[in-house]
Amino acid sequence: xxxxxxxxKKKVTEFEFLKTPSGIDGLDEITEGGFPKGRPTLVCGSxxxxxxxxxxxFLIKGITxxxxxxxxxxxxxxxxxxxxxxxxxxxxVEKLKKEKKLIIDHVRVERSEIxxxxxxxxxxxxxxxxxxxxTIKAKRVVMDTLESLFAGLDNQAILRSELRRLFHWxxxxxxxxxxxxxxxxxxxxRQGLEEYVSDCVILLDHRxxxxxxxxxxxxxxxxxxxxxxxxxxxxIDEDGISVLPITSLKLNNKVSSEIIPAGVPGLNEMFLGxxxxxxxxxxxxxxAGTAKTTLASYFANAQCSKGERVIYFAFEESxxxxxxxxxxxxxxxxxxxxxxxxxxxxxxxxxxxxxLHLLTLRKLIKEYKPSTVVIDPISNLISVGSSxxxxxxxxxxxxxLKMNNITGLFTxxxxxxxxxxxxxxxxSVASLVDxxxxxxxxxxxxxxxxxxxxxxxxxxxxxxxxxxxxINSRGIELLDIELGPNGILTGAARKTNQLHKKxxxxxxxxxxxxxxxxxxxxxxxxxxxxxxxxxxxxxxxEELSLLKASEELQAKLTSDTDINLxxxx
Amino acid sequence: MKTAxxxxxxxxxxxxxxxxxxxxxxxxxxxxxxxxxxKYSIEIIDLLVNPQLAEGDQILAVPTLVRxxxxxxxxxxxxxxxxxxxxxxxxxxxxTVNH
Numbered sequence: 001x002x003x004x005x006x007x008x009k010k011k012v013t014e015f016e017f018l019k020t021p022s023g024i025d026g027l028d029e030i031t032e033g034g035f036p037k038g039r040p041t042l043v044c045g046s047x048x049x050x051x052x053x054x055x056x057x058f059l060i061k062g063i064t065x066x067x068x069x070x071x072x073x074x075x076x077x078x079x080x081x082x083x084x085x086x087x088x089x090x091x092x093v094e095k096l097k098k099e100k101k102l103i104i105d106h107v108r109v110e111r112s113e114i115x116x117x118x119x120x121x122x123x124x125x126x127x128x129x130x131x132x133x134x135t136i137k138a139k140r141v142v143m144d145t146l147e148s149l150f151a152g153l154d155n156q157a158i159l160r161s162e163l164r165r166l167f168h169w170x171x172x173x174x175x176x177x178x179x180x181x182x183x184x185x186x187x188x189x190r191q192g193l194e195e196y197v198s199d200c201v202i203l204l205d206h207r208x209x210x211x212x213x214x215x216x217x218x219x220x221x222x223x224x225x226x227x228x229x230x231x232x233x234x235x236i237d238e239d240g241i242s243v244l245p246i247t248s249l250k251l252n253n254k255v256s257s258e259i260i261p262a263g264v265p266g267l268n269e270m271f272l273g274x275x276x277x278x279x280x281x282x283x284x285x286x287x288a289g290t291a292k293t294t295l296a297s298y299f300a301n302a303q304c305s306k307g308e309r310v311i312y313f314a315f316e317e318s319x320x321x322x323x324x325x326x327x328x329x330x331x332x333x334x335x336x337x338x339x340x341x342x343x344x345x346x347x348x349x350x351x352x353x354x355x356l357h358l359l360t361l362r363k364l365i366k367e368y369k370p371s372t373v374v375i376d377p378i379s380n381l382i383s384v385g386s387s388x389x390x391x392x393x394x395x396x397x398x399x400x401l402k403m404n405n406i407t408g409l410f411t412x413x414x415x416x417x418x419x420x421x422x423x424x425x426x427x428s429v430a431s432l433v434d435x436x437x438x439x440x441x442x443x444x445x446x447x448x449x450x451x452x453x454x455x456x457x458x459x460x461x462x463x464x465x466x467x468x469x470x471i472n473s474r475g476i477e478l479l480d481i482e483l484g485p486n487g488i489l490t491g492a493a494r495k496t497n498q499l500h501k502k503x504x505x506x507x508x509x510x511x512x513x514x515x516x517x518x519x520x521x522x523x524x525x526x527x528x529x530x531x532x533x534x535x536x537x538x539x540x541x542e543e544l545s546l547l548k549a550s551e552e553l554q555a556k557l558t559s560d561t562d563i564n565l566x567x568x569x
Numbered sequence: 570m571k572t573a574x575x576x577x578x579x580x581x582x583x584x585x586x587x588x589x590x591x592x593x594x595x596x597x598x599x600x601x602x603x604x605x606x607x608k609y610s611i612e613i614i615d616l617l618v619n620p621q622l623a624e625g626d627q628i629l630a631v632p633t634l635v636r637x638x639x640x641x642x643x644x645x646x647x648x649x650x651x652x653x654x655x656x657x658x659x660x661x662x663x664x665t666v667n668h
Contacts, residue, residue: 108627115658118592118647123584124616124628131620153630153646 017225020068020140020176023061024054026243030219030228035200040170040177042197044189045204050215050236051180052077053086054204055142057240058178060091062140063101070140071132071175072104075148079104089240103132109152116154122162126169133173141170141177147191167196188220199223205231214355214389217243233355237363244355244396255279256405260372263302264295266469266478267437270454272461276435278371279405280458281398283429285412286439290450291471292411293317295439296374297326297333298476299409304336308371311364312344315380319344330475343368349380357381358393362400373401377411378429398432434458442468442490449491452478468494575610577601578638579659582623584616584631589648593632596649604661636660 019033059070181189583590
């Protein structure tokens with residue numbers, strides 16, 4: 001085929017760089033829209049890292065989601081093989097082929113069959129591809145693995161110049177292409193394909209660190225566009241490839257002001273709002289045996305009681321064990337499980353890599369649509385990955401929950417030491433969580449009591465006191481605050497203090513009674529005195545009036561005598 | 570050019586009348602006339618006209634000479650300018666040379 005006059009290329013400005021969505025979960029977020037439209041992209045990586053799958057997914061999602069037909073040129077696997085391989089991922093290749101949306105062309109390069117005699121070019125390939133593209137009006141093309149040509153043909157000079165022509169030709173055709181290439185020693189691809197495909201290069205990697213394998217994807221270059229430059233973990237599962245971008249979220253999630261209860265009556269009151277905000281993240285940290293799981297179960301149960309769905313991830317206990325243990329304190333989780341409101345998932349943290357844990361979580365969240373997720377404990381996940389991985393995983397987890405407005409409650413086991421050094425998991429999430437509750441041992445004279453306090457609670461006033469709580473067969477009970485002379489009292493000290501208080505109260509009562517009696521006696525005396533004085537007064541008064549009377553009589557008598565004397569004269 | 574049951578059935582794939590194609594055709598006719606006179610047939614397929622035929626014989630490069638019969642199928646790519654290679658490739662010559 002001769003070089004045709006190149007069609008006027010679409011003018012691509014910086015401001016609208018045309019991209020083709022890849023259809024791969026998360027990849028478009030890293031590439032900020034997808035692969036460069038109408039240009040070839042090189043996907044390279046070592047054997048078994050998911051190149052073929054990625055390209056197949058690109059094609060199939062292109063057909064199903066974006067109605068862009070695609071051509072798959074396979075140099076390695078035959079069409080039935082490919083169809084079978086991706087069938088397990090739920091891709092029905094045969095159906096798409098029948099609908100004339102997909103063409104799989106197996107180009108077999110058999111060295112033993114081919115002899116070279118003189119000059120040639122690869123127009124055969126061009127024509128085949130061109131014919132396939134024109135037949136179904138394909139917008140997407142995959143060539144997997146182009147490097148097989150190097151094994152089948154001897155004349156490297158022709159091959160290289162033809163490849164260069166191929167990529168030009170693909171651009172002219174205006175198809176978005178993926179070219180896959182094997183990772184080479186010291187270079188991205190064994191045959192240096194990156195020299196030809198210079199628009200976008202994506203590197204896939206599959207590595208095993210401490211017996212746990214992780215797949216990673218990195219965009220090596222992307223001409224004309226910004227892109228995420230980190231290595232992003234990705235997963236292959238029954239839904240194909242999904243990339244988990246770490247930094248894709250921009251913290252613009254909607255927030256809810258709805259309050260949900262913590263499940264423990266006293267604990268609710270420690271928050272000014274009476275509980276947690278819906279969609280917030282709560283961390284319960286504490287040393288071993290401080291009832292973190294119990295608190296978490298209470299919380300889960302409280303949500304279930306409102307008819308909301310909860311997923312409980314238990315990394316330490318089996319579902320039955322958890323149910324049994326909670327029953328012993330009067331919490332019937334089984335009923336919630338039977339009602340279908342509670343799902344308990346137990347697995348060993350080391351079962352798989354962090355990413356797979358995250359993906360399991362993500363899947364369950366998608367399927368089950370819970371309003372609340374409990375992870376008990378997150379500190380166990382540390383055993384699986386390095387500090388950086390754990391951190392980034394937790395960040396992504398929290399982001400994911402926030403995006404879906406799911407309330408998340410995590411427990412974390414802290415080391416039992418005096419210095420109160422935070423462990424890794426705690427350290428990682430401490431700044432991310434909205435509410436942080438710490439349960440701790442309050443050790444006193446020969447006893448150990450449990451105390452709970454709130455370290456932080458974003459957007460809500462909260463109590464600053466350490467509240468003691470007890471767990472008995474009826475459940476958790478937060479005790480009222482007992483203030484002693486030296487602060488808050490717990491356990492036996494609380495009892496002693498209470499006793500002291502009672503005794504002194506009794507004493508006071510007695511004293512009061514006694515005083516009352518005394519005063520009444522005093523009143524009696526007073527009254528008696530008053531009566532006596534009055535009597536005395538009255539008797540004096542009487543005497544006085546008597547005297548007055550006798551004096552009057554005397555005066556009268558005297559005047560009578562005087563008159564009589566005058567008469568005689 | 571086509572005989573009903575030729576002993577040697579050859580097929581030449583070309584893509585338009587390019588110099589390479591013309592060369593290849595000239596060359597194979599020349600060799601055939603010399604070595605396979607009267608017992609061969611050459612079918613010429615222009616992929617620009619019939620692109621759908623490229624898949625059947627797994628054509629990648631152009632020009633490609635395919636020996637359809639006798640089996641097994643052999644392919645020789647290039648303008649066939651190297652006579653020795655073509656004859657060896659078609660298994661016309663080696664019987665006497667190699668053994």
